[in-house]
Amino acid sequence: MSTAVAFIGLGQMGGPMSANLVKAGFDVVGYDLSPDALRQAEKAGVAIAPDIPTAVAGAEFVVSMLPTGQHVLDVYADPAFFTATRPDTLFIDSSTIAVDQARQAAELAQAAGRAAIDAPVSGGVFGAQNATLTFMAGGDEADVARAKGLLEGMGKRVVHCGGHGSGQAAKICNNMALGISMVSICEAFVLAEKLGLDPQVFYEVASTSSAQCWALTTNCPIPGPVPASPANRDYQGGFATALIAKDLALAADAADSVGTATEFGRLAAQYFRQHADNGSGKLDFSSLLLALREQAKSAT
Numbered sequence: 339m340s341t342a343v344a345f346i347g348l349g350q351m352g353g354p355m356s357a358n359l360v361k362a363g364f365d366v367v368g369y370d371l372s373p374d375a376l377r378q379a380e381k382a383g384v385a386i387a388p389d390i391p392t393a394v395a396g397a398e399f400v401v402s403m404l405p406t407g408q409h410v411l412d413v414y415a416d417p418a419f420f421t422a423t424r425p426d427t428l429f430i431d432s433s434t435i436a437v438d439q440a441r442q443a444a445e446l447a448q449a450a451g452r453a454a455i456d457a458p459v460s461g462g463v464f465g466a467q468n469a470t471l472t473f474m475a476g477g478d479e480a481d482v483a484r485a486k487g488l489l490e491g492m493g494k495r496v497v498h499c500g501g502h503g504s505g506q507a508a509k510i511c512n513n514m515a516l517g518i519s520m521v522s523i524c525e526a527f528v529l530a531e532k533l534g535l536d537p538q539v540f541y542e543v544a545s546t547s548s549a550q551c552w553a554l555t556t557n558c559p560i561p562g563p564v565p566a567s568p569a570n571r572d573y574q575g576g577f578a579t580a581l582i583a584k585d586l587a588l589a590a591d592a593a594d595s596v597g598t599a600t601e602f603g604r605l606a607a608q609y610f611r612q613h614a615d616n617g618s619g620k621l622d623f624s625s626l627l628l629a630l631r632e633q634a635k636s637a638t
Contacts, residue, residue, distance in 0.1 A: 340365040343488065344397035346390060346413060347433070348375040350575065351459070352403035354466040355432070355492045357382035361469075362491030369393040391422040399488050400429045406584070407435030414443045420450035429454035430485055432473070434513070434581075436588050437503040440476065444502040453481045456502060457489060458509035462577045464556065464566055470494045474512070476505035507592070514589040517582050517606040517623070520553040524627040527560055528634050538562055559624035568622035576622025583610040583619075 341364050345356040348370035359366050360383035368384040369392075370376055376386050387393035390413065394400050400423065404410050410433050413419055429447050431440065431454070440456040447454035455477030465471040471493030475482045482498045489496045499508045526549065530540040541563040545555050557576065558564040568576030586607035593600040613629050 341399070341488070342367070342397045344368070344387075344394040344400045345379075345384065345403070346370075346393065346400065347403040347405075348372070348379040348384070349403070349405075350463050350578075351432075351466045352401075353378050353382070354463070355401075355403060355471075356384050358466075358469040359488070359491050360384060364488070364491060367393050367397065390416070391418045394419065394427070395422045397423060397427055399485065400427055401488075402429075402431045402433060404431075404433045405581075407433070407439035409433070410435055410443055411439060411446075414446040417450075420447065420452055423452065425451060427452055428481060428484055430457050430488070431455075432457050432459055434458045434509050434585055434588070435506060437506045437510075437592060440506040441503040444477065453478070454502075455481050455485060456505040457482075457485065457496075458505050459493065460509065460512055461493065462557065463568075463575060465493070472497065474499050474505040474508040476500060476502050476507070510585060510589040510592055513582065513585040514600065514603040514606070516553065517586050517610060518602050519551050520557070520559070520582075520623055520626065521606045521609050523549070523551070523553045524559050524624065524630050527627060528630045531631075532634055553624070557622070557624050559627040567624070569624055569627075573618075573621040573625035573628075576624065578620055579610055579614045579623045579625065580619035582623040583607065583614045586610060 343359055343364045343366045345366055345368040348368050356366050356368050366384045367387050368379045369387045369390050380386050410431055431443055444454045455475055457473045457475045459471040459473055461471040469492055472495045473489045473493050475498050486496050499505050537560045558567045559569055561569045590604050590607055613626050618625050
């Protein structure tokens, strides 16, 4: 008999993650507010539930992948969310939320007599589609160990970062570095173009030298060099600019809470927040290249 899993949130990340669990042999029931997300998940073999209590009933694991911390807390605060489940159900939140929100979610689960961990991911939509994600897990060691087999159905690596909230701490630090690196890569391409370099030539140099990084070789902001990058799809279907802006704001708030400057992280947050506010919130964050190109033109 296969392991029963409930998956709450079937969007750009949750959809392919739940599909990979089906491929790995898990019995997955999903729920999402989006009819399109539900249709795509159903095509992938996910059974569709009409509401969250129905989705989680009988599940050994409940995975959530939701846009914001408030969404997570709203779900966890509903008494029916827990009472519909088995006493031994393990709750796994893979959303990217604030550290204190992750701890609040764990406390709500514990108050209901359930175990919970935070397990945000790194690897983006490409990693979700190809089951190559890295999970950064926070919670009791035994609970993380119990979740490992499930998480490995969606990714390549599971790192236990510490107690509740530590997975989120690792995630926001990682995404702060990612945001900074994407800004630098986009600026480098714009400068290279202004200096007369062919973008493909610059990619060949940078990708095999000291500028090499994920933002360049996996999520390259120019079309061509990396066929799987969102730049080849008009920046559709990647890591939304609005989401990196959200994550960088979480990093800035966390830095404030411990008195850390993170000046480059805050500058990157301004770049992406402005880009999102200018109508590019749903585009992949590498589309920042387009905005920087326009700035370069106006500065000429």
